[in-house]
Amino acid sequence: MSLIPRDSWSDFSRLFDNAFPSIRPRFESEFFSPRVDVVEKNNAFEIIADLPGVAKEDVTVTCHNGTLTIEAQTKKELDKKDGDQVIHRERYQGKMVRSFTLGDNIADQDIVAEFNDGELHVNIPKLESQPDEARKITIN
Template sequence: MSLIPRDSWSDFYRVFDHAFPSIRTRFDAEAFSPRVDVIEKETAFEIIADLPGVAKDDVIITYKNGALTIEASTSKTEENTDQNKVIHKERYEGKMVRSFSLSENVNPKDIYAEFEDGVLVVVVPKLETQQVEDHRITIS
């Protein structure tokens, strides 16, 4: 079984982080791809996603057509007041999305998740593979 992150536009846009920092904010306008680790264990895959500033109720995990999708959002706050104005902003606010293609040897109903201190852990248990014995095929 393989658990492969799907391509994300924000992965492409990371190329521009240092080369063109002034245009970076244009790419972040709609969605951001959170950083994840994918760990394969003997009986399951673990997807660990950093979701700083996200509340548990603002995280949605779905499985559809062989793809696991993690969506999260943070609310936008206005930091400009009459006395203060934002000079520089790097913290992300808005929608975060990440998708993973799952192979056929998982049961979507067995997938579960835990969320604590801004870190989401999604566990995707593997189905036990049946050992098929070698045998000779008779030709008729």
């Protein structure tokens, strides 16, 4: 009996590596999507994104037409000497974009973002909600 939980995505990844070894490196280099939590609080939404290895100046957060977009870029410099050869590479290098559609009840002019230790926190304040009341419509 194993006490280590199995990771089905890891198993799928290994299967993909074995079945399509020539495609795998190209597929990974073109796709990067960080892990993101979206939390609803009483007066705001909070998006928390893990961006390890990304510098603060390489992160951009924009809000346009009800869509919040997070862009990040990572650059890995490899200290490589003549004769060195990379045998295996897993660390992502490139650009990623992640977008979220915001509802009508947010104050987009008051959105605040903070970046510390590879973790981005975006606070999206809610507008004061008005109670939904049913309105009777007269039929002509």
